Amino acid sequence: EPEVTQTPSHQVTQMGQEVILRCVPISNHLYFYWYRQILGQKVEFLVSFYNNEISEKSEIFDDQFSVERPDGSNFTLKIRSTKLEDSAMYFCASGRLAGPNEQFFGPGTRLTVL
Amino acid sequence: AQSVSQHNHHVILSEAASLELGCNYSYGGTVNLFWYVQYPGQHLQLLLKYFSGDPLVKGIKGFEAEFIKSKFSFNLRKPSVQWSDTAEYFCAVAISSGSARQLTFGSGTQLTVLP
Incomplete structure (x- = not known):
């Protein structure tokens, strides 16, 4: 059964550094998402992406964040200058269709900012 | 903005x-x-x-949920839990008018099933 994969599983970085989190969505999916979960808090929507552009983004997704689908396979989330409060589990998800649709989640990347 | 509430943070049950x-x-x-x-x-x-x-609605592993519109509720049920049901359970809602539907999650409920 196809799955969403994410790398790395754990990323440790210094405050102020740039990080890129990578996701490989399921191959015939067209809609891509990033969510995050700060320890002990809710899973929060960051951004959705379709047809090579952002469809929706939350207020969390400020100018420090960007997403890209560089090669038709990977879907990346970049944080330009990490802050302590960016420490969280970041989940990628993909979906085949728009509208009411299941989103398939990856295993997550745990980002620790020191 | 929409929100989702899960009232039970941790539930502990015995098998069955x-x-x-x-x-x-x-x-x-x-x-x-x-x-x-x-x-x-x-x-x-x-x-x-x-x-x-x-x-x-019926889901996998014997779970079901009932949507009660008048109560804005979508409670999850299972008649007889197993040890393997130990997990965290998240309720989520999608209401976006755009083509991509962001999910709004509840805070999760940790279920522990004692053997």
């Missing part, structure tokens, strides 16, 4: 006990509702979903 996890949402319009489960060390997996039609 019945389960009901509460989920309430705040939004007056049309919603799509989901329950996801996260087993220890694994990723979020869909248990069941409601889009329209019969408000009683």
Whole structure:
């Protein structure tokens, strides 16, 4: 059964550094998402992406964040200058269709900012 | 903005006990509702979903949920839990008017089933 994969599983970085989190969505999916979960808090929507552009983004997704689908396979989330409060589990998800649709989640990347 | 509430943060049951996890949402319009489960060390997996039609939906592993529109609720149930049901359970709602539907999650309920 196809799955969403994410790398790395754990990323440790210094405050102020740039990080890129990578996701490989399921191959015939067209809609891509990033969510995050700060320890002990809710899973929060960051951004959705379709047809090579952002469809929706939350207020969390400020100018420090960007997403890209560089090669038709990977879907990346970049944080330009990490802050302590960016420490969280970041989940990628993909979906085949728009509208009411299941989103398939990856295993997550745990980002620790020191 | 929409929100989702899960009232039980941690539920502990013995095997064969019945389960009901509460989920309430705040939004007056049309919603799509989901329950996801996260087993220890694994990723979020869909248990069941409601889009329209019969408000009683059945999912995998014997789970079911009932959408009660008047109560803005979508409670998850299972008549007899097993040790392998130990996991965290998340209720989620999608209400976006755009082509991509962001999910709004509840805070999760940790279920521990004692053997």
